[in-house]
Amino acid sequence: MSTTVDTARLRSSWNTVADFGGGVPLFFYSTLFLANPHLRQMFPAGMSAQRDKLVRALGRVVSHVDDLDSAVPFLRQLGRDHRKFAVTSEHYPAVGQALLATLEHFLRDEWTPDLAADWTAAYKLVADVMTTAAGEDERSSPPWWNAEVLGHERRTLDTAVLTVRTDHPLTWLPGQSIAVETELRPRIWRYYTPARPPREDNLVELHVRMVDGGAVSSALVQGITTGDMLRLGSPVGSRLTLDHGRDIVLICGGTGFAPMKALLGQIAQEPVPRKAHLFLGARTARDFYDAPALRALDNALPSLRVTPVVSDDVRFSGARGMVGEIAVRYGPWADQEIYVCGSPAMVAGTCELLYAAGIGAERVRCEDFSGYQDPVGAGIDVLKRG
Numbered sequence: 001m002s003t004t005v006d007t008a009r010l011r012s013s014w015n016t017v018a019d020f021g022g023g024v025p026l027f028f029y030s031t032l033f034l035a036n037p038h039l040r041q042m043f044p045a046g047m048s049a050q051r052d053k054l055v056r057a058l059g060r061v062v063s064h065v066d067d068l069d070s071a072v073p074f075l076r077q078l079g080r081d082h083r084k085f086a087v088t089s090e091h092y093p094a095v096g097q098a099l100l101a102t103l104e105h106f107l108r109d110e111w112t113p114d115l116a117a118d119w120t121a122a123y124k125l126v127a128d129v130m131t132t133a134a135g136e137d138e139r140s141s142p143p144w145w146n147a148e149v150l151g152h153e154r155r156t157l158d159t160a161v162l163t164v165r166t167d168h169p170l171t172w173l174p175g176q177s178i179a180v181e182t183e184l185r186p187r188i189w190r191y192y193t194p195a196r197p198p199r200e201d202n203l204v205e206l207h208v209r210m211v212d213g214g215a216v217s218s219a220l221v222q223g224i225t226t227g228d229m230l231r232l233g234s235p236v237g238s239r240l241t242l243d244h245g246r247d248i249v250l251i252c253g254g255t256g257f258a259p260m261k262a263l264l265g266q267i268a269q270e271p272v273p274r275k276a277h278l279f280l281g282a283r284t285a286r287d288f289y290d291a292p293a294l295r296a297l298d299n300a301l302p303s304l305r306v307t308p309v310v311s312d313d314v315r316f317s318g319a320r321g322m323v324g325e326i327a328v329r330y331g332p333w334a335d336q337e338i339y340v341c342g343s344p345a346m347v348a349g350t351c352e353l354l355y356a357a358g359i360g361a362e363r364v365r366c367e368d369f370s371g372y373q374d375p376v377g378a379g380i381d382v383l384k385r386g
Contacts, residue, residue: 007063009118010118014062016110018056029098032094032098035097039091039094042087055099058123061075062099062126078130080137081179082130084181084233100116100123103119144181145170148164148228149163149224149230150163151163152225156286158209159287160221161205161208165201166232173238174265174266175339176240176241177237178204180206194258195257207258207290208221239367242267246335247276247337248338249276250276250278251279251327251341251350253341254346256346257341264278268301273301277304278306278307279326280306281310285310294306309322322349328354332357332358333363338354
């Protein structure tokens with residue numbers, strides 16, 4: 001997608017504005033809500049932890065509009081996903097006007113008619129891609145799915161497994177994530193990965209672990225009971241979906257097991273299941289919260305090898321250490337596709353170990369925690385798993 005805007009000037013001006021730090025999002029939101037007070041209800045009540053995300057994402061995407069071709073699939077997905085916030089095409093001009101007013105305020109004399117025209121054109125390109133995708137999606141799917149909680153099992157102090165049933169079919173690829181909202185935390189959406197492939201009975205299994213300061217995860221683990229209703233967004237992501245026909249190595253910790261369980265469920269449906277080696281990490285043996293399902297997978301898949309790894313329990317008789325280190329030690333993995341999921345620190349550390357062992361980045365699949373953010377719920381950002 002070609003443009004005639006001066007992208008070098010866009011980047012330079014954005015870098016200048018970004019240097020003003022927290023004052024930028026404060027001015028942006030003040031401008032947006034003053035001119036459009038009805039938009040305030042689309043955002044969470046408390047915005048202190050996320051108010052800068054929208055502005056950061058807008059500036060980053062728009063100022064790199066010369067690379068829009070490579071971003072189009074992502075922007076299309078983002079436009080479709082924004083439907084769950086009740087975002088419509090009428091909202092995009094308001095956000096664009098607030099962005100331009102913010103840039104003008106902080107750039108002062110550097111804000112020229114030519115620069116304003118460049119920012120206007122660049123924002124329009126991004127908004128057009130997103131609104132077109134949302135319009136196409138509206139013809140075939142709802143903005144969200146209502147889901148009744150049928151089961152809520154507290155497996156450990158901080159981990160729960162939820163079984164929910166959607167009001168109509170929701171289809172995803174194993175390894176994709178879906179956004180979840182609870183009325184206990186209205187207008188705050190967080191992404192979780194279903195732990196099984198889609199089912200004809202519309203059941204979805206979610207694994208949730210409480211994180212420090214996590215409003216949604218705490219509500220889902222501690223506050224939800226059977227009979228409660230959740231809202232689920234459309235599936236997103238492709239980094240953890242199965243690719244090619246290669247044998248695979250799965251390395252995970254905590255509730256990072258959820259997407260791996262879904263992938264193994266998909267492999268079990270293959271005519272000739274590929275070989276898979278699962279490395280499942282935990283601090284203690286008690287933290288293997290889904291052991292029965294793990295044993296069932298082991299029995300159902302002769303091509304699966306499972307290696308539990310414990311880091312902090314000297315009484316554990318199996319592999320002890322960090323799960324990434326153990327997985328690398330079991331190599332070399334010359335041809336396998338390698339999937340990694342867990343906390344951001346675990347994912348980053350494991351990937352570094354894999355690269356240091358000579359495994360090319362093209363064979364390592366993991367979530368990119370830096371690239372995902374949410375637009376209205378987290379700002380108008382771009383996809384972050386939360």
